[in-house]
Amino acid sequence: MKKINIGILGCGTVGTGVAKMLTEKKDLITSRVGAYLHLKQIADIDLALERDLKLDPGILIDDAGKIINDPEIDIIIETIGGEDIAKELILKAIDNGKHVVTANKALLANHGNAIFKAASVKGIDIAFEASVGGSIPIIKSLRESLAGNQIYSMAGILNGTCNYILSKISSDGIEFKDALGQAQAKGFAEADPTLDINGFDTAHKLAILTALAYGIEINLNDIYVEGISKITPLDIEFAREFGYSIKLLAISKNNGDSIEARIHPTMILFDNILSSVNGSLNAVTISGDAAGDVLLYGHGAGMMPTASAIISDIIDIARNLMAGIQRRIPPLSYQTGNIKKIPVLPIDEINTHYYFRFSAADQPGVLSKISGILGSYGISIKSVHQKGRKSKGPVPIVMLTHNAKEANMKKALSEISSLDFISDMPVIIRIEEEDKNDE
Amino acid sequence: MKKINIGILGCGTVGTGVAKMLTEKKDLITSRVGAYLHLKQIADIDLALERDLKLDPGILIDDAGKIINDPEIDIIIETIGGEDIAKELILKAIDNGKHVVTANKALLANHGNAIFKAASVKGIDIAFEASVGGSIPIIKSLRESLAGNQIYSMAGILNGTCNYILSKISSDGIEFKDALGQAQAKGFAEADPTLDINGFDTAHKLAILTALAYGIEINLNDIYVEGISKITPLDIEFAREFGYSIKLLAISKNNGDSIEARIHPTMILFDNILSSVNGSLNAVTISGDAAGDVLLYGHGAGMMPTASAIISDIIDIARNLMAGIQRRIPPLSYQTGNIKKIPVLPIDEINTHYYFRFSAADQPGVLSKISGILGSYGISIKSVHQKGRKSKGPVPIVMLTHNAKEANMKKALSEISSLDFISDMPVIIRIEEEDKNDE
Numbered sequence: 001m002k003k004i005n006i007g008i009l010g011c012g013t014v015g016t017g018v019a020k021m022l023t024e025k026k027d028l029i030t031s032r033v034g035a036y037l038h039l040k041q042i043a044d045i046d047l048a049l050e051r052d053l054k055l056d057p058g059i060l061i062d063d064a065g066k067i068i069n070d071p072e073i074d075i076i077i078e079t080i081g082g083e084d085i086a087k088e089l090i091l092k093a094i095d096n097g098k099h100v101v102t103a104n105k106a107l108l109a110n111h112g113n114a115i116f117k118a119a120s121v122k123g124i125d126i127a128f129e130a131s132v133g134g135s136i137p138i139i140k141s142l143r144e145s146l147a148g149n150q151i152y153s154m155a156g157i158l159n160g161t162c163n164y165i166l167s168k169i170s171s172d173g174i175e176f177k178d179a180l181g182q183a184q185a186k187g188f189a190e191a192d193p194t195l196d197i198n199g200f201d202t203a204h205k206l207a208i209l210t211a212l213a214y215g216i217e218i219n220l221n222d223i224y225v226e227g228i229s230k231i232t233p234l235d236i237e238f239a240r241e242f243g244y245s246i247k248l249l250a251i252s253k254n255n256g257d258s259i260e261a262r263i264h265p266t267m268i269l270f271d272n273i274l275s276s277v278n279g280s281l282n283a284v285t286i287s288g289d290a291a292g293d294v295l296l297y298g299h300g301a302g303m304m305p306t307a308s309a310i311i312s313d314i315i316d317i318a319r320n321l322m323a324g325i326q327r328r329i330p331p332l333s334y335q336t337g338n339i340k341k342i343p344v345l346p347i348d349e350i351n352t353h354y355y356f357r358f359s360a361a362d363q364p365g366v367l368s369k370i371s372g373i374l375g376s377y378g379i380s381i382k383s384v385h386q387k388g389r390k391s392k393g394p395v396p397i398v399m400l401t402h403n404a405k406e407a408n409m410k411k412a413l414s415e416i417s418s419l420d421f422i423s424d425m426p427v428i429i430r431i432e433e434e435d436k437n438d439e
Numbered sequence: 440m441k442k443i444n445i446g447i448l449g450c451g452t453v454g455t456g457v458a459k460m461l462t463e464k465k466d467l468i469t470s471r472v473g474a475y476l477h478l479k480q481i482a483d484i485d486l487a488l489e490r491d492l493k494l495d496p497g498i499l500i501d502d503a504g505k506i507i508n509d510p511e512i513d514i515i516i517e518t519i520g521g522e523d524i525a526k527e528l529i530l531k532a533i534d535n536g537k538h539v540v541t542a543n544k545a546l547l548a549n550h551g552n553a554i555f556k557a558a559s560v561k562g563i564d565i566a567f568e569a570s571v572g573g574s575i576p577i578i579k580s581l582r583e584s585l586a587g588n589q590i591y592s593m594a595g596i597l598n599g600t601c602n603y604i605l606s607k608i609s610s611d612g613i614e615f616k617d618a619l620g621q622a623q624a625k626g627f628a629e630a631d632p633t634l635d636i637n638g639f640d641t642a643h644k645l646a647i648l649t650a651l652a653y654g655i656e657i658n659l660n661d662i663y664v665e666g667i668s669k670i671t672p673l674d675i676e677f678a679r680e681f682g683y684s685i686k687l688l689a690i691s692k693n694n695g696d697s698i699e700a701r702i703h704p705t706m707i708l709f710d711n712i713l714s715s716v717n718g719s720l721n722a723v724t725i726s727g728d729a730a731g732d733v734l735l736y737g738h739g740a741g742m743m744p745t746a747s748a749i750i751s752d753i754i755d756i757a758r759n760l761m762a763g764i765q766r767r768i769p770p771l772s773y774q775t776g777n778i779k780k781i782p783v784l785p786i787d788e789i790n791t792h793y794y795f796r797f798s799a800a801d802q803p804g805v806l807s808k809i810s811g812i813l814g815s816y817g818i819s820i821k822s823v824h825q826k827g828r829k830s831k832g833p834v835p836i837v838m839l840t841h842n843a844k845e846a847n848m849k850k851a852l853s854e855i856s857s858l859d860f861i862s863d864m865p866v867i868i869r870i871e872e873e874d875k876n877d878e
Contacts, residue, residue, distance in 0.1 A: 017729075032774070148464060148746075215470065273715050291738065292737060295737060304730070311587030311729070
């Protein structure tokens with residue numbers, strides 16, 4: 001039986017999961033591929049770390065260079081994470097003619113174009129199913145299953161930490177910082193959760209999905225990013241009264257001559273199935289011209305779900321090797337030369353619906369003044385809701401708007417916040433809602 | 440640019456959709472594949488039918504034989520439906536060395552093993568993404584994305600007609616026959632809906648998915664099938680009070696030495712995301728040892744969603760042809776020789792939870808008598824609910840059981856239904872629920 005040699009760079013959580021699957025599920029994988037996928041070597045700087053992994057002596061080494069220079073190794077798995085060392089090793093592996101599987105979304109979002117180009121020059125395969133959505137087959141669905149579709153838009157819950165925190169605020173009525181503490185205690189948030197809660201991890205993933213969906217170059221820098229740290233139980237309660245839940249959504253739309261790509265807390269209707277995605281789970285809705293809406297849902301992170309996606313990439317490449325081919329599908333699914341550049345619309349130019357909460361002294365004329373300002377910017381109000389009056393002091397008032405331009409909303413907000421009866425900075429949350437009769 | 444010639448057999452709804460995509464989306468498809476996928480010919484017995492389709496003269500013909508015997512045609516698309524003619528044409532096309540794409544679930548469920556064998560002998564590809572779940576990428580996910588997973592179980596809503604009807608009974612409180620009428624009026628049910636509502640269409644799909652998930656031969660005959668025509672608004676209302684919705688689920692489990700494969704109305708908890716799948720939509724949950732639960736959701740039928748899946752199969756085969764290969768992945772994803780035979784557990788042998796409703800005269804001793812009979816068969820009661828007493832006449836009583844064996848449940852039911860204070864035949868509905876501390 002043919003043997004395909006595999007080397008793994010990085011034996012942390014995900015690398016360990018991949019090594020476990022390759023060694024413990026040898027028979028299953030062989031029965032699929034018709035070849036033995038042999039874990040020849042795995043490199044990590046920390047050889048002393050306790051790992052739940054049985055390896056023959058000499059398999060685990062501390063020299064990644066030995067693996068990428070081993071002429072017998074066919075496929076390199078990069079599970080180091082981070083940008084600099086991972087990038088250097090991947091480019092060297094490509095240069096050595098090795099096929100590469102990576103789960104590294106930060107690397108691909110920042111340097112994917114260069115890496116894909118190098119892979120194209122050397123004629124090798126680079127696979128990255130695990131970079132977005134863990135075990136959810138989102139990359140393959142965009143590259144293959146929806147290949148005959150023009151993709152109109154996508155909306156995703158792509159960060160389990162944020163979704164866990166928002167679910168907790170919603171179910172228990174607790175503040176953000178307490179929900180974060182619970183997420184950390186349960187292992188759903190890192191000790192330093194910055195990259196998750198500020199939305200940047202989600203942005204890395206959206207950068208990759210947007211390129212795949214529309215056949216354009218990866219463009220992380222132009223994605224608008226807003227995190228979840230300002231979401232309060234009060235806003236979630238108001239949202240619920242209007243029939244919405246609040247999720248950190250990655251939103252991407254193809255307007256033809258421009259792309260929208262943005263990450264922000266978003267109100268969605270309860271009957272939107274994304275609203276039923278709770279806890280640390282991930283999901284993506286893809287809207288295609290032929291397929292209609294397709295939703296993919298599952299575990300977006302964790303040792304084994306991520307390893308499951310990496311193994312699917314390894315099996316894909318191994319099936320190519322068994323057929324004697326490579327580059328059957330280009331990384332972004334479009335043929336080189338057919339990758340377009342479409343600019344990302346600045347956030348001020350987007351049109352959407354808004355939820356808008358402010359605290360105002362409970363006095364006559366407040367609503368008339370505020371609606372006057374909104375009206376002067378062409379923003380019309382869909383509904384107004386006032387939370388039970390207190391005996392004294394400011395009361396929270398919520399407005400939902402019809403479709404409005406972000407720049408106008410910001411100008412109106414600035415004027416409103418300078419009114420003397422407004423006590424706090426107003427809160428705005430964008431609403432994602434089909435409303436075809438609205439403009 | 441290389442040209443790949445395609446012939447379509449059958450120009451009904453789905454065939455028309457495929458022809459539309461091939462002709463109207465030529466540029467998109469070419470930019471993916473690097474070849475021109477040319478619709479050379481399409482055959483249908485009815486040439487006079489009005490179709491929303493612009494074809495050059497001579498493309499639409501009434502002789503399917505001409506297409507399968509055309510040496511220039513590389514890929515045959517079968518969208519005739521039914522078993523006899525479709526089978527004959529597919530086997531001839533395979534014999535002529537043509538790759539085949541089919542959406543025909545009835546054909547594959549009944550004759551898939553023979554067709555796959557013929558394809559293997561001739562070394563051609565047979566693809567069938569559109570046979571289950573319309574545009575939902577369920578076949579590719581099982582064949583490729585989850586290829587490193589041992590699949591434990593699947594649960595699917597695979598028939599849009601049934602899901603529409605059950606959603607309507609649930610939302611509007613109407614009777615089955617009225618919901619069916621509405622489904623027919625809205626085009627969600629055929630004039631003859633038998634194959635849908637009796638569960639057999641769902642069984643065809645489950646037969647295919649079960650073979651793929653566990654690497655076994657297709658086995659339609661041993662699937663237990665129960666339709667939805669006996670579901671009443673009363674049972675849906677009771678279910679709701681207990682926190683459940685009722686769906687027609689296709690359930691498949693791998694117990695190692697036996698398989699469960701069954702179609703029946705099933706109660707699932709509201710927090711199961713399948714419970715949020717409403718209207719004519721389809722969804723499947725797949726539970727894998729590494730991936731955990733993955734859910735795929737979307738349009739399970741209709742012209743363009745089905746065409747979307749067929750086009751993805753065509754692009755897959757075209758990418759193989761461009762690479763000069765075929766049979767990169769065997770039809771069931773496992774190498775020939777690794778396809779197992781595992782028997783299907785008879786329905787009497789399964790263990791599950793039950794919902795159990797009967798009408799009894801409102802007199803002392805009823806519950807004690809019934810729970811005594813259940814207890815004598817080892818069935819323990821989890822909860823009992825009695826619907827508000829009427830002034831006279833029988834009252835509906837509902838019981839939920841802990842895990843019980845189907846055969847015992849049937850025996851108990853038979854004894855209970857012969858009691859003189861039981862007025863109607865009791866209703867049982869199986870409950871699908873994780874309950875690890877239950878046995």
